[in-house]
Amino acid sequence: MAFYSTNEFKAGLKIMLDGEPCNVLENEYVKPGKGQAFNRVKIRKLISGKVLEKTFKSGDTVEGADVMDLEMAYLYNDGEFWHFMNNTSFEQLAADKAAVGDNAKWLAENDVVILTLWNGAPITVTPPNFVELEIVETDPGVKGDTAGTGGKPATLSTGAVVRVPLFVQQGEVIKVDTRSGEYVSRVQK
Amino acid sequence: MNSLNWQPTASIDNLRRRAQLLADIRRFFAERNVMEVETPALSQATVTDEHLHCFSTEFIGPGAANGKILYLQTSPEYAMKRLLAAGSGAIYQLAKAYRNEEAGRFHNPEFTMLEWYRPGFDHFALMQELDELVQQLLHCGPATQITYQQAFIQHLGLDPLIADLSMLRNAAIQLGHGELAANENDCDTLLQLLFCDGVEPHIGAEAPCFVYDFPASQASLAKLNPEDPRVAQRFELYFKQLELANGFHELDDPTEQKARFERDNQKRIAAGRPPRPIDPYLLAALEAGLPPCAGVAVGVDRLMMLAMDAEQIKDVLSFSVDNA
Numbered sequence: 288m289a290f291y292s293t294n295e296f297k298a299g300l301k302i303m304l305d306g307e308p309c310n311v312l313e314n315e316y317v318k319p320g321k322g323q324a325f326n327r328v329k330i331r332k333l334i335s336g337k338v339l340e341k342t343f344k345s346g347d348t349v350e351g352a353d354v355m356d357l358e359m360a361y362l363y364n365d366g367e368f369w370h371f372m373n374n375t376s377f378e379q380l381a382a383d384k385a386a387v388g389d390n391a392k393w394l395a396e397n398d399v400v401i402l403t404l405w406n407g408a409p410i411t412v413t414p415p416n417f418v419e420l421e422i423v424e425t426d427p428g429v430k431g432d433t434a435g436t437g438g439k440p441a442t443l444s445t446g447a448v449v450r451v452p453l454f455v456q457q458g459e460v461i462k463v464d465t466r467s468g469e470y471v472s473r474v475q476k
Numbered sequence: 477m478n479s480l481n482w483q484p485t486a487s488i489d490n491l492r493r494r495a496q497l498l499a500d501i502r503r504f505f506a507e508r509n510v511m512e513v514e515t516p517a518l519s520q521a522t523v524t525d526e527h528l529h530c531f532s533t534e535f536i537g538p539g540a541a542n543g544k545i546l547y548l549q550t551s552p553e554y555a556m557k558r559l560l561a562a563g564s565g566a567i568y569q570l571a572k573a574y575r576n577e578e579a580g581r582f583h584n585p586e587f588t589m590l591e592w593y594r595p596g597f598d599h600f601a602l603m604q605e606l607d608e609l610v611q612q613l614l615h616c617g618p619a620t621q622i623t624y625q626q627a628f629i630q631h632l633g634l635d636p637l638i639a640d641l642s643m644l645r646n647a648a649i650q651l652g653h654g655e656l657a658a659n660e661n662d663c664d665t666l667l668q669l670l671f672c673d674g675v676e677p678h679i680g681a682e683a684p685c686f687v688y689d690f691p692a693s694q695a696s697l698a699k700l701n702p703e704d705p706r707v708a709q710r711f712e713l714y715f716k717q718l719e720l721a722n723g724f725h726e727l728d729d730p731t732e733q734k735a736r737f738e739r740d741n742q743k744r745i746a747a748g749r750p751p752r753p754i755d756p757y758l759l760a761a762l763e764a765g766l767p768p769c770a771g772v773a774v775g776v777d778r779l780m781m782l783a784m785d786a787e788q789i790k791d792v793l794s795f796s797v798d799n800a
Contacts, residue, residue, distance in 0.1 A: 294577075316580025320712070320722050320775075321696055322527055322668035324577070342653055342669065344660075345577070 289351040293326040293343050301354035308333045308352035308405045334410050357402045361394045382409035390414050392447035393465045414465045419474050420444050421460045481799050485790040494780055504609055510566040515555030521755035522547035524740035529576035548574035551773050552591050554758040560593055561761035568592035581788045585797050588776040595767040599709045599725040602770035603686050610684055614782055619684035627687055632674045636667055637706050664693050680714035687712050698724035723772030730762035
């Protein structure tokens with residue numbers, strides 16, 4: 288495995304820290320004029336999702352993490368694993384609950400997602416920023432309300448629950464921002 | 477080709493303000509009869525400092541047919557001290573300084589340094605003069621002063637002059653630097669880490685802050701304090717989390733200076749780095765006699781950053797190293 292010196296640290300570099308693969312977010316060079324130089328590095332742990340700051344002596348080296356992102360299409364959930372397929376090679380991979388986490392509620396069949404693999408095994412599943420899903424259940428709204436104030440909960444085909452404007456009805460397809468979990472718009476079928 | 481980022485990193489407006497501030501600095505010294513000097517950027521010897529990494533190049537020409545290594549100055553200090561020993565009187569210089577391995581939000585490997593020397597001044601008198609300059613340039617209040625020891629006691633509850641390795645490690649662990657601390661055996665490295673993370677963020681927020689009486693182990697080219705040889709007559713100036721200046725009541729003892737250079741080189745060798753040639757001209761000048769004086773080096777680009785409220789050093793540089 289490759290080792291990286293602090294001079295190679297930049298946003299996006301994947302390194303190992305405390306036995307966990309991490310993504311470098313920021314790297315700030317700190318040096319007292321006459322003293323030892325340090326690098327204050329902001330890091331996201333890829334499994335726990337924790338963001339932390341760590342200081343290295345400049346020039347120190349850290350083991351790289353064998354992490355890669357793959358675009359794969361979501362196939363189905365067998366109750367224990369979520370299955371994905373590479374649309375070019377048709378290779379399939381299964382991710383467990385720990386990797387999919389809360390994002391399970393955004394997974395619609397055939398949607399292309401990002402699987403992050405560490406040493407070949409999925410550790411996170413990132414849905415597209417926007418997904419289009421059908422509302423399977425919501426209370427009928429009050430007619431004439433077009434301002435979108437207040438809103439009401441709507442259950443989507445994947446099980447996700449989002450707040451939608453009162454005029455949006457059961458059976459409609461809506462666009463949702465998966466990062467915030469917020470309703471964006473209705474989608475013409 | 478149009479995607480190539482040829483544009484200056486500073487706005488033209490910032491460059492105009494930069495020009496004005498440079499003119500203000502020159503006027504400040506002209507009014508005080510401090511002579512502007514220029515010394516070579518390239519020299520045959522360089523600094524031995526453990527933590528300063530110099531650039532070098534090769535001169536080929538008359539007298540150097542097979543090439544001769546020349547170093548780009550990390551500061552104009554040695555040449556200016558030779559001028560002082562030759563009887564220049566008070567002098568200042570606005571010069572480019574070059575330091576390898578330094579780049580970031582507050583660092584550019586090539587930067588502008590203001591350095592000046594005052595025969596007859598001690599470091600306190602020079603701190604006063606620097607304070608006046610900074611007040612004029614930044615329109616800020618007068619600077620406060622604190623000793624290195626007091627700053628540590630106040631902000632970390634630790635006396636840096638008596639703390640041993642394990643006490644320093646514990647303090648670093650409390651700041652969240654467990655792994656770094658566990659592998660570090662050098663007290664000065666830990667002191668510098670603690671200073672960066674545990675002291676600097678808490679000083680100089682409202683007005684500039686002088687920290688003085690640095691530990692003797694970080695004396696550099698400063699005299700030791702005759703009343704307490706555990707500390708050196710060295711000061712630094714901090715303002716809004718920026719280190720602005722470093723100054724000394726200048727060491728004038730050639731034997732002591734040579735011993736410090738040699739100690740530096742031993743540290744370099746121990747750290748697996750090549751030793752540096754010791755500057756014989758500086759030692760000869762000290763031998764001939766450096767007038768008692770104090771000197772200070774100021775990071776001009778950082779002063780500019782504060783004057784212009786800039787986020788990054790490149791906002792005040794015509795071109796940073798990224799598109800130089």
